[in-house]
Amino acid sequence: MAARPLRCRFGMHKWVLRHEPETEAYHECARCLKVRSPYPSPLATYE
Numbered sequence: 001m002a003a004r005p006l007r008c009r010f011g012m013h014k015w016v017l018r019h020e021p022e023t024e025a026y027h028e029c030a031r032c033l034k035v036r037s038p039y040p041s042p043l044a045t046y047e
Protein backbone atom coordinates (compact mmCIF):
# COMPACT_ATOMS: atom_id res chain seq x y z
CA MET A 1 0.00 0.00 0.00
CA ALA A 2 1.30 3.41 -0.89
CA ALA A 3 2.25 5.71 1.93
CA ARG A 4 -0.07 8.58 2.62
CA PRO A 5 1.16 12.10 2.04
CA LEU A 6 3.03 13.26 5.11
CA ARG A 7 0.70 16.13 5.88
CA CYS A 8 -2.31 13.82 5.72
CA ARG A 9 -0.68 11.55 8.28
CA PHE A 10 -0.66 14.54 10.59
CA GLY A 11 -4.32 15.27 9.87
CA MET A 12 -3.50 18.27 7.71
CA HIS A 13 -5.68 17.35 4.78
CA LYS A 14 -6.18 19.61 1.83
CA TRP A 15 -9.96 19.81 1.81
CA VAL A 16 -11.58 20.73 -1.47
CA LEU A 17 -15.30 21.06 -2.07
CA ARG A 18 -16.83 18.45 -4.33
CA HIS A 19 -20.32 18.72 -5.68
CA GLU A 20 -22.06 16.27 -7.91
CA PRO A 21 -25.60 16.65 -9.27
CA GLU A 22 -27.03 13.66 -7.43
CA THR A 23 -25.29 14.16 -4.11
CA GLU A 24 -24.83 16.70 -1.40
CA ALA A 25 -21.72 18.78 -1.52
CA TYR A 26 -18.90 17.31 0.47
CA HIS A 27 -15.26 17.90 1.21
CA GLU A 28 -12.59 15.59 -0.07
CA CYS A 29 -8.87 15.67 0.48
CA ALA A 30 -7.07 16.54 -2.74
CA ARG A 31 -4.11 14.42 -1.73
CA CYS A 32 -5.42 11.23 -0.12
CA LEU A 33 -9.07 11.46 -1.26
CA LYS A 34 -10.40 11.05 2.25
CA VAL A 35 -13.98 12.26 2.48
CA ARG A 36 -15.13 14.49 5.31
CA SER A 37 -18.78 14.56 6.23
CA PRO A 38 -20.35 17.98 5.66
CA TYR A 39 -22.54 17.41 8.68
CA PRO A 40 -20.32 16.09 11.45
CA SER A 41 -21.81 14.83 14.66
CA PRO A 42 -21.68 17.29 17.57
CA LEU A 43 -19.78 14.58 19.41
CA ALA A 44 -17.24 14.12 16.67
CA THR A 45 -13.65 14.91 17.40
CA TYR A 46 -11.81 17.10 14.97
CA GLU A 47 -8.40 16.26 13.69
Ligand SMILES: [Zn+2]
Binds near residue numbers: 029030032033
Ligand atom coordinates in the same frame (compact mmCIF):
# COMPACT_ATOMS: atom_id res chain seq x y z
ZN1 LIG B 1 -5.51 13.89 3.05
